[in-house]
Amino acid sequence: MENVQLQGTVLDENRCETNKAVLQGVVLTELKFSHKSYGESFYLFEVGIGRKSGYRDEIKIVISERLIWDIAINAGARVKIEGQIRTYNEENEGKSRLNIVVFARGVTLVGEQDSEPDENYIYLDGFLCKPPIRRTSPLGRELCDIMLAVNRMYNKSDYIPCIAWGRNATYAGGLEVGTKLSIIGRIQSREYKKRDAEGNILNRIAYEVSILKIEE
Structure with a gap:
């Protein structure tokens, strides 16, 4: 990782x-x-x-x-x-x-x-389309969220959220929008809670690619 x-x-x-x-x-x-x-x-x-x-x-x-x-x-x-x-x-x-x-x-x-x-197993080759967001987990581990735009046929693209950990997070956090990246990782589901407009707590599921290896 x-x-x-x-x-x-x-x-x-x-x-x-x-x-x-x-x-x-x-x-x-x-x-x-x-x-x-x-x-x-x-x-x-x-x-x-x-x-x-x-x-x-x-x-x-x-x-x-x-x-x-x-x-x-x-x-x-x-x-x-x-x-x-x-x-x-x-x-x-x-x-x-x-x-x-x-x-x-x-x-x-x-x-x-x-x-x-x-x-x-996930392999993606695309472009960084948003500024990376660096943050720290509750356990103190460095994380970095990135959004990768991956082109496909008929002039369409998929915008895929990815998360990097540790040294990969440090590396990803310094990348600029438009950088071409190759990523190997895994797709994961993650439960989280969200408060709606009425103040109710809702359970949600987020999907993202957890990055194992990354290269410009």
Whole structure:
């Protein structure tokens, strides 16, 4: 987690892609219709991916009907997902909120007999689009929040929040807007509390990429 520089051999494996996600875990929810685009239906479900600490990240997956016509994606099944992180703004009660999902480009059922560990791998190549925000955790550890703009087809971009720790935070905190970055990390879910206009405390879930390695 403290490495700032990436080895060239690691980067070379990803140079052909700017946004790559490989996840493996257990399906937590049944398929739910999400939306339709150009006559193609898409569905939403969540995958739980364990960390070494014992915490489980719960990640939203969007998948096309074309990928699951012969696969039963049911709660409790173990799956491997290959795809990309996608972001979009959702209007709710007059306010815009950034939604973050993994858009599946491939899915495989993983049998329990394979006993493969959970996997959470993210590679991003994009541009720093907001000034970094440095802060300190309650335990005194240095953190830095950055927003990475990752281009995709049809002149669209995904704006992906990322968080760096320790020496990576120190490094990221000194970067300028417009800097081109390559990042390896994991997508994580984080619960937090927010007070609404009436003073009620609401439980929210934030999604971000926890940076393991970073390079200009």
